[in-house]
Amino acid sequence: MIHYGVIVHGGAGSPSHFSDGCKVACESAFGFIEAGKSALDAVVEAVRILEDDGRFNAGYGSALRLDGKTVEMDASVMDSKGKIGIVIAIRNVKNPIQVARAVLETPHVALAGEGATAFARKQGFAQFYKVSDYAMERYKEIKQKIKEGNLSGEDYRWKDYDIEKLWNYKSGSYKDILCDTVGSVAIDKKGMLAVANSTGGFSPMMQGRVGDSPMIGCGFYSGPACAVATTGMGEEIIKKMLAKTVYDMVANGKDIKKACELGIKMFSSEIKVGIIAISKEGYASMSNTGMASYTLTHFL
16 A cells, blocks of 8 residues: 655656656655645646756746747646646746646636736746747757658658648748657645646647646546546547546556556557556556656555
């Protein structure tokens, strides 16, 4: 039986050596729980640290959209009591996960776009716009793929689609421009479970694109049975409501590792996907591609 613990991931496709960042985040979150704080406090802390890292596609490291300028971020939190906070397409904040946590204290579940950003200002979160060097390098790689006419080679979602026809930014053209979600799950000393997600999206992407990360039951879910966070190609994860699917298997008696394995097998190998999950009985962290992660648990 797990008394308390934390799992952190750096996104489907993140290189294994990025696990050093996951380790820092996990250790800090684990310290929160050891000090008597809640699982919710712990997952928010873990994700905040990853947002500040710059290498992960969240917060400071968020991916640029196709125009090379726009950054829109999503974040979500949920605990096993059913408390939920979500922000969608928020801009110009350093830590979307902290804004999502603040939404949890309102009558609403989710805030989006300009309303989410305005709420962040009202709550005292300062304006912030800065693109990390790592995020800029990722964008340059995609820019080169577009220039070569090989965007579908970067991302199969774009196969058979015309970028010019789908361009929805206010100015310019795709011709002018010629690592994924981070997340954490935890269980605290009182047996409460929680999950947190944050992402800059799955580049390349149109303006306004929303993936699985802020969608309950798709990118995240937490209840009495376990807490689950997913990562990968959001459009495909949404279609299968992956987080709730895995949660339901565990709630119905399936071993947590087996449930996550079955969740991964729902996708073809060309679709990157990863899952982390934790319960009183066990935990799992797995992906069909590389995924930086770190786990700390204390057993009874």
